[in-house]
Amino acid sequence: MLDLYVEGRSALHRLGPGWKILGLAFSGTVLFAVDHVWLSILWLAISLTLYAVAGLPLWRAWRQIRPALWLFALIFVVQVLLHSWQLGLLVIIRFAVLLLLAGLLTLTTRSSDMIDGLEAGMRPLHRLGVRTESISLAISLTFRFIPVLTSVVHEVREAQSARGLERSVFAIAIPSIIRTLRMSEEISDAIDARGF
Amino acid sequence: MIEIQNVSLTLDDNPILHEVTLTLTEKRIAIVGSNGSGKSSFVRLLNGLRTPSEGRVLVDGYDTQTEGRKVRRRVGFVFQNPDNQIVFPIVEEDVAFGLKNLGVPVAEREQMVDEVLNRYGLLSKRKQPSHTLSGGQKQLLAIAGVLVMKPAYVVLDEPTTLLDLRNKLRVSQAIDGLDQTAIMVTHDLDLVENFDRVIVFDQGRIIADDVPNKALRRYVEAMLDA
Amino acid sequence: MATKDIVLIALFAALVAALGVVPNITLPMAGGVPITAQSMGVMLAGALLGAKRGGLAIVLFLVLVAVGLPLLSGGRGGAGVFFGASGGFLFGFPVGAFVIGYLFDRHIGQPSFLQGLIYVLIGGIGVVYVFGVPWLATVAEITLWQALVGSVAFLPGDLIKAVLTILIAREVRKAMPNL
Numbered sequence: 073m074l075d076l077y078v079e080g081r082s083a084l085h086r087l088g089p090g091w092k093i094l095g096l097a098f099s100g101t102v103l104f105a106v107d108h109v110w111l112s113i114l115w116l117a118i119s120l121t122l123y124a125v126a127g128l129p130l131w132r133a134w135r136q137i138r139p140a141l142w143l144f145a146l147i148f149v150v151q152v153l154l155h156s157w158q159l160g161l162l163v164i165i166r167f168a169v170l171l172l173l174a175g176l177l178t179l180t181t182r183s184s185d186m187i188d189g190l191e192a193g194m195r196p197l198h199r200l201g202v203r204t205e206s207i208s209l210a211i212s213l214t215f216r217f218i219p220v221l222t223s224v225v226h227e228v229r230e231a232q233s234a235r236g237l238e239r240s241v242f243a244i245a246i247p248s249i250i251r252t253l254r255m256s257e258e259i260s261d262a263i264d265a266r267g268f
Numbered sequence: 269m270i271e272i273q274n275v276s277l278t279l280d281d282n283p284i285l286h287e288v289t290l291t292l293t294e295k296r297i298a299i300v301g302s303n304g305s306g307k308s309s310f311v312r313l314l315n316g317l318r319t320p321s322e323g324r325v326l327v328d329g330y331d332t333q334t335e336g337r338k339v340r341r342r343v344g345f346v347f348q349n350p351d352n353q354i355v356f357p358i359v360e361e362d363v364a365f366g367l368k369n370l371g372v373p374v375a376e377r378e379q380m381v382d383e384v385l386n387r388y389g390l391l392s393k394r395k396q397p398s399h400t401l402s403g404g405q406k407q408l409l410a411i412a413g414v415l416v417m418k419p420a421y422v423v424l425d426e427p428t429t430l431l432d433l434r435n436k437l438r439v440s441q442a443i444d445g446l447d448q449t450a451i452m453v454t455h456d457l458d459l460v461e462n463f464d465r466v467i468v469f470d471q472g473r474i475i476a477d478d479v480p481n482k483a484l485r486r487y488v489e490a491m492l493d494a
Numbered sequence: 495m496a497t498k499d500i501v502l503i504a505l506f507a508a509l510v511a512a513l514g515v516v517p518n519i520t521l522p523m524a525g526g527v528p529i530t531a532q533s534m535g536v537m538l539a540g541a542l543l544g545a546k547r548g549g550l551a552i553v554l555f556l557v558l559v560a561v562g563l564p565l566l567s568g569g570r571g572g573a574g575v576f577f578g579a580s581g582g583f584l585f586g587f588p589v590g591a592f593v594i595g596y597l598f599d600r601h602i603g604q605p606s607f608l609q610g611l612i613y614v615l616i617g618g619i620g621v622v623y624v625f626g627v628p629w630l631a632t633v634a635e636i637t638l639w640q641a642l643v644g645s646v647a648f649l650p651g652d653l654i655k656a657v658l659t660i661l662i663a664r665e666v667r668k669a670m671p672n673l
Contacts, residue, residue, distance in 0.1 A: 075562040076572050096573065104632075136574055143579045146644075147634045154636075163635045170577040170633075178562040178572030186561035206500050213504035214511070214554055215357040218565075219399040221505070221512035241658055245513070245531050246665050249538070252509045253670050258352040259505070260498040261317050265345040266413065267337070267369035268497060280672075 075183040084126040084180045089189040092177045099173055103166045109158055112165040119172040126180050136175030137168050144168070187211060209268070213259075224251050269293050270314055270343075270421065270451075275323035277309055277472075284309045285472045287323070292451065294464035298480070299453045300487055301469035307453050310469065311423045314451065315343035328420070341370070344419035344448075348426040350406035359401070359409060360385070360394045366417040384416040388442060404435025411442055424452040428459065457484055499547055506543060506551035510535035511558070514567040530567040536587045537618040537659035540594025541610065542666060542673060549592030556584060582629020586622035593617035604667070607660055614656040619649070 084092070103112055123133045137144075144164045151160030191208055198204050228247045229238050237243035270292040277285040285306045301307045312318040313325050316332035316339045325332040327339045347353045356362035360381050367377045385391045388408040393401060401409060407427055414422060424443065428436040440459050443450055452460070460466055466483035468476035468490070476486035514532035535555070539548035555565065564571035576584055594617030598605065605613065623645060631641035667673065 074564070076564055077562060100577075139570070140578055143634075147636075150634070150636060150640065159635060163633070167577075167579075167633055171574050174573035174577045178574060181562065183558070183562040190557070190561070203495070206495055209355075210500050210504045210507075210550075210554055211557075212356050212361070213501065214507045214558060216355055216398065217505055217508035218511045219397070220351055221508045222515055225509075225512045225515075241531055241534075242662065242665075245534070245538075245662050248509065248513070249542070249662070249666050250669050252505050253502070253542075253666070253673065255352055256498065256501045256505050258347055258349065259355065260496075260501040261312070262345070262347055262353040263355055263497050263501065265315060265317060265340060266366040266417065267340050268365075 077182045078179045082126045089181045109162040115169045136171045271326040273324045275320040278321045296463040297451045298460035298463045298466045305469040306472040307469045343421045344414035346424040350410040353410040354398045384412045421449045503551045507554040510555045511565040532567045536591045540591040541663040544599045545595035548595035549588045552588040552591045583626035586625025590617045590622040593621045610660045
């Protein structure tokens with residue numbers, strides 16, 4: 073399935089997902105623990121440098137922040153009115169840095185590698201009696217059935233548009249849900265039949 | 269050998285099968301009957317997906333009720349809609365699923381997956397997303413995923429119903445080529461002409477059990493009478 | 495956990511994703527407020543699948559979003575969405591679905607429309623806001639009260655979703671009584 077990964081060979085692309093997640097968590101902790109505007113500006117500079125290291129153009133970075141612009145504006149206004157413009161700036165930059173770094177993680181890591189990492193991380197749970205194969209199966213099933221259910225939803229939508237109901241939440245959701253739930257019976261039979 | 273001994277089945281208070289007794293030994297057996305005749309429920313008894321309300325089903329002597337795992341290793345099951353049977357996003361992952369469940373080591377698994385994909389002309393699709401296959405290829409993939417486990421019996425529940433003519437012929441060819449005992453539910457009567465035995469269900473009972481032309485004649489008569 | 499439960503969890507997660515790629519489902523009676531079918535997934539998961547399965551279905555969906563699949567409506571996804579202003583709401587979703595499911599699970603017999611609505615409001619709005627509002631307050635350095643006031647804009651849409659959820663869940667249950 074198409075993920076948001078951008079092909080590349082940089083050091084960041086090759087770094088294990090666990091390290092990148094750790095880096096993201098570390099950045100978040102430091103930025104919130106040390107409420108200082110210069111530190112957040114430093115971190116912003118580091119983040120943008122990392123984009124360059126990953127070979128990602130600036131517009132990629134901009135895209136991570138763009139959806140939050142209205143909120144930035146709102147926060148800034150509120151902070152200026154209530155406290156100071158410096159605090160407003162700190163909040164916005166810190167926010168932007170987190171969005172940039174989280175985006176960087178997504179842009180430089182294949183979702184399949186993230187899932188492999190996730191499954192490896194969960195393996196110790198086996199000793200606690202969690203059946204980790206069930207979790208892996210659930211993840212695979214979801215990947216498998218997103219395209220199937222997308223066509224189900226499209227079919228339902230087409231059928232309803234013949235009746236002028238293609239924009240009705242009811243007319244789309246109810247048949248789609250019922251068809252999905254009906255499928256589950258045979259799918260679980262099929263899984264059991266293959267010895268799961 | 270599969271023995272069905274005096275089996276009745278009731279689901280949610282609805283009687284589905286009445287006192288069915290059969291011994292299945294032939295290599296090609298077809299199960300026919302109108303919708304709701306109980307034939308789909310019947311074949312689900314053969315690998316323990318359903319257990320009888322009364323009576324017993326024995327596969328090579330193993331009771332489906334108490335030895336479900338052993339029975340499922342012997343009896344593979346192919347469903348009508350391959351979309352509900354393919355459970356992994358990538359072709360090779362799906363074929364390997366059953367082998368993983370059997371505990372087959374990785375290296376051996378790879379080889380077996382290769383073999384079966386090659387046999388059904390899917391080797392070039394090995395790394396492809398399963399949802400990009402055509403309807404016929406999906407059904408072949410579903411069959412491959414079952415056969416790779418080397419079951420002694422293969423039960424097929426209307427495997428050609430959702431397919432167009434060309435794909436129907438391809439799948440039917442694949443079924444003809446099976447080394448295993450095949451028990452197939454179908455509405456495509458022309459596919460069963462060279463089968464060894466045809467069993468006709470009607471309202472949860474067997475109304476004919478014979479060589480194809482005789483059993484099918486009886487089936488058509490019964491449908492005309494009704 | 496039975497195979498059937500694993501399948502239901504995965505299928506519902508996939509359905510929530512599928513509902514996100516269908517554009518243009520808006521609700522005429524809400525004055526053109528775009529209510530995506532996807533955003534009802536949380537409430538529906540709890541109301542239809544119960545506490546454990548409903549909560550896990552939403553966890554699974556969000557995990558796939560987090561690892562970089564653009565499954566949120568509008569093609570959004572990736573780790574960044576969890577750091578946005580609404581990140582707390584996303585974390586609250588599975589808990590909300592769990593609570594809705596829990597309330598439905600322990601109800602003996604079919605809940606009435608009003609009872610069901612109360613359950614969905616508690617889990618789908620109450621619980622979700624308990625996560626979302628403090629998060630917003632933290633990242634924006636505002637007080638809880640200010641964050642709450644800021645979130646009120648979403649309340650009418652959420653109320654409509656709750657009503658729709660009950661109506662849809664009742665129809666689905668009619669068709670599938672032993673879910």
